[in-house]
Amino acid sequence: MLLAIEDLHLSVPSPEGSRQILRGVSLDVSEGETVGLVGESGSGKSTTARAALRLLPERASLSGAVSVCGHDVAAGDQAVVRKVRSELAAMIFQEPRAVLNPVRRIGSSATERLVHVHGVAKDEARRRIAALFGEVGLDDTDRLLRAYPHQLSGGMLQRVVIAAALSTGPRLLLADEATSALDVTTQAEVLALLRRLQREREMGVLFITHDLQLAAAYCDRVYVMKDGAVVEHQKAGTIFVSPSDPYTKALADAVPRLPQRDDTMEASA
Numbered sequence: 001m002l003l004a005i006e007d008l009h010l011s012v013p014s015p016e017g018s019r020q021i022l023r024g025v026s027l028d029v030s031e032g033e034t035v036g037l038v039g040e041s042g043s044g045k046s047t048t049a050r051a052a053l054r055l056l057p058e059r060a061s062l063s064g065a066v067s068v069c070g071h072d073v074a075a076g077d078q079a080v081v082r083k084v085r086s087e088l089a090a091m092i093f094q095e096p097r098a099v100l101n102p103v104r105r106i107g108s109s110a111t112e113r114l115v116h117v118h119g120v121a122k123d124e125a126r127r128r129i130a131a132l133f134g135e136v137g138l139d140d141t142d143r144l145l146r147a148y149p150h151q152l153s154g155g156m157l158q159r160v161v162i163a164a165a166l167s168t169g170p171r172l173l174l175a176d177e178a179t180s181a182l183d184v185t186t187q188a189e190v191l192a193l194l195r196r197l198q199r200e201r202e203m204g205v206l207f208i209t210h211d212l213q214l215a216a217a218y219c220d221r222v223y224v225m226k227d228g229a230v231v232e233h234q235k236a237g238t239i240f241v242s243p244s245d246p247y248t249k250a251l252a253d254a255v256p257r258l259p260q261r262d263d264t265m266e267a268s269a
């Protein structure tokens with residue numbers, strides 16, 4: 001099992017005493033699997049994924065078990081956490097511009113993990129990143145390495161971030177709304193890219209999205225979260241057919257339906 005989370009409770013101090021953010025979350029991701037984590041804003045999806053890297057809110061208290069490739073992230077020492085963050089797992093986010101320093105060249109940001117965490121020589125790191133740029137469909141790599149983030153489109157930047165995340169060969173990829181900010185065509189391209197990379201590398205992917213329809217179409221299994229708890233877990237193919245939880249049913253029913261051309265004409269007549 002690449003990621004195993006069991007009965008994870010997480011709370012943070014609040015003016016009232018304590019605020020529960022996660023309430024007994026259990027989920028797992030195996031090799032080669034894409035697992036969706038769906039829920040409305042604030043349901044606890046990002047906190048769950050970040051717990052896999054022990055990136056916890058300040059002064060959080062936690063109970064339950066979190067392991068990545070068999071390493072105990074919840075209770076392990078700093079060496080375990082370092083290994084998980086630097087080698088075994090990587091996370092990509094919705095907004096690549098928020099991750100990449102705007103005044104650093106792409107080459108410097110993209111090689112950072114290799115150079116500063118793994119001690120790879122700068123030239124070798126640039127060579128490896130350039131090869132990865134090719135793998136993620138970016139060409140003209142010399143120019144790209146010298147460019148600044150504002151010179152690239154959102155889709156190109158997300159590819160840069162994916163290449164940087166893959167540079168240390170993670171087994172588990174945590175994708176937090178990684179395609180949500182992209183236009184529909186670019187989103188489809190990046191999804192196809194992630195799918196190909198995942199298959200070639202047999203990675204496990206935890207795919208976080210607020211979009212149940214996308215998760216059902218893209219993932220093998222889907223967990224649905226509400227108010228810090230998992231309320232549904234199904235194979236993607238059946239989640240629309242037989243949602244067992246009323247919240248999932250409501251989410252499925254809430255998929256927007258555009259009016260047909262005739263409806264629109266009737267409404268405006």
Ligand SMILES: Nc1ncnc2c1ncn2[C@@H]1O[C@H](COP(=O)(O)OP(=O)(O)OP(=O)(O)O)[C@@H](O)[C@H]1O
Pocket residue numbers: 012021039040041042043044045046047048056057058210
């Ligand atoms: N550091 C923190 N301190 C206090 N509360 C926090 C902290 N981090 C997250 N929360 C709260 O925990 C809840 C879950 O947040 P989380 O970001 O995990 O939800 P989410 O489902 O990923 O939402 P979104 O889709 O908006 O990112 C939210 O109510 C959020 O306000």
